[in-house]
Amino acid sequence: MEQYLFGCRLEQDILDLDQTMEHLQQALNFTAHVAYRRGIILFVSRNRQFTHLIESMARDCGEYAHCRYWQGGLLTNANVQYGKGVRLPDLIVFLSTLNNVFQQHVAVRDAAKMNIPTVGIVDSNCNPSLLTYPVPGNDDSGPAVELYCKLFRMTINRAKDKRRQMEILYGLKSQND
Amino acid sequence: MAGSRLEKFGTVFTRVRDLMRAGVVKDADKPIWYDVYAAFPPKKEPVYQKPIARFGKVVDKVPEILYKEDTVRAKFYEVYGNGPRAFDLTKANFVSTSQRFIEKHQELEKTGDLDEEKLFEETAKALLAEGIVLRRRGGATMALQSPGVSVSPEAESRDPVLEMRLKDMLQELQQEHREKQQTETTRDPATTQ
Numbered sequence: 001m002e003q004y005l006f007g008c009r010l011e012q013d014i015l016d017l018d019q020t021m022e023h024l025q026q027a028l029n030f031t032a033h034v035a036y037r038r039g040i041i042l043f044v045s046r047n048r049q050f051t052h053l054i055e056s057m058a059r060d061c062g063e064y065a066h067c068r069y070w071q072g073g074l075l076t077n078a079n080v081q082y083g084k085g086v087r088l089p090d091l092i093v094f095l096s097t098l099n100n101v102f103q104q105h106v107a108v109r110d111a112a113k114m115n116i117p118t119v120g121i122v123d124s125n126c127n128p129s130l131l132t133y134p135v136p137g138n139d140d141s142g143p144a145v146e147l148y149c150k151l152f153r154m155t156i157n158r159a160k161d162k163r164r165q166m167e168i169l170y171g172l173k174s175q176n177d
Numbered sequence: 178m179a180g181s182r183l184e185k186f187g188t189v190f191t192r193v194r195d196l197m198r199a200g201v202v203k204d205a206d207k208p209i210w211y212d213v214y215a216a217f218p219p220k221k222e223p224v225y226q227k228p229i230a231r232f233g234k235v236v237d238k239v240p241e242i243l244y245k246e247d248t249v250r251a252k253f254y255e256v257y258g259n260g261p262r263a264f265d266l267t268k269a270n271f272v273s274t275s276q277r278f279i280e281k282h283q284e285l286e287k288t289g290d291l292d293e294e295k296l297f298e299e300t301a302k303a304l305l306a307e308g309i310v311l312r313r314r315g316g317a318t319m320a321l322q323s324p325g326v327s328v329s330p331e332a333e334s335r336d337p338v339l340e341m342r343l344k345d346m347l348q349e350l351q352q353e354h355r356e357k358q359q360t361e362t363t364r365d366p367a368t369t370q
Contacts, residue, residue: 002238002239005239006242007239007240007241007242008237008239008240008241008242009241009242013239014242022220023220026217026219026220029217030210030213030214030217033210033213033216033217034209034210034213037209037210037213038209039209039210076182090208090209090210091210109184112184112189112223112225113182113183113184114180114182115180115181115189115192115193115208116189117189117190117210117214127226127228129223129224129225129226130184130223130225131223132188132189132214132219132223133219133223134223
């Protein structure tokens with residue numbers, strides 16, 4: 001994470017927000033395109049403080065959230081746990097990549113295993129290497145997570161609205177994709 | 178469904194691309210995100226990077242953020258402690274006592290050529306004139322000759338806030354005002370009355 005830090009002031013790591021801005025734009029753009037193409041997006045966070053916020057945000061955009069205990073084989077053993085022919089998420093968004101014991105969330109590694117791209121908010125104590133589109137940012141404070149929720153909800157809703165608009169205009173697009 | 182679970186080799190994209198090239202994954206089964214990734218690749222390839230095992234003393238490459246006025250700030254906190262007014266973080270444009278001190282210090286530095294200690298004293302006096310009373314840390318070091326207060330050894334260990342009285346503070350203000358006038362006119366060393 002050293003490359004994403006601006007410096008250290010009184011032992012507080014300060015993130016470089018210019019880099020964060022670019023990464024966030026890329027991540028939101030990717031999310032929008034996946035949502036436009038009718039992809040399934042899963043929001044994951046093990047930060048107990050924001051469980052309700054993230055679940056309601058996911059419900060508002062018509063996508064999915066998993067903010068509770070992550071069972072080991074959820075992605076890797078999905079066919080056994082959920083039945084044959086389960087459709088796995090096409091994008092996993094992490095609002096915090098750490099679990100309750102400050103280790104990297106199992107889902108980061110599992111998503112890479114199942115060839116699922118990931119977008120994640122990485123704080124200064126996280127490892128950004130396995131995430132496809134990492135976004136250096138604060139994942140601990142209320143206003144920060146509310147901002148991310150607002151941005152993702154806005155992005156996904158706009159993408160879906162655009163999709164509906166294009167379907168109405170061109171009619172047959174829904175059948176092809 | 179075919180897949181490759183080797184998360185430590187290459188990126189998600191390269192694995193799917195190679196699977197498709199080999200013919201294992203048909204074009205019909207192409208993942209939704211594949212074209213999007215191809216069109217908008219991330220800044221850095223998401224290859225797995227093993228965390229480097231650091232032994233012995235760890236060198237911190239993150240630069241410290243320090244400003245020129247930090248020396249003044251450090252001196253302020255050493256001499257006056259936290260300052261009379263607590264930080265009010267509910268206000269967005271809140272200016273703390275130390276910040277006002279810094280601003281006054283910079284102003285005085287620009288106008289006159291005084292050495293550091295004199296500049297420090299001048300800034301304290303200027304803030305006093307504006308109405309901010311700065312109490313020195315570590316007990317009543319100001320010699321209070323007024324009859325109301327007795328400076329005894331026990332008073333040093335007590336909280337100096339307990340010794341604060343409005344009357345004494347006013348008398349201090351008046352004394353300093355008189356001292357200032359005296360030094361300006363007669364150039365004699367300051368005498369307390």
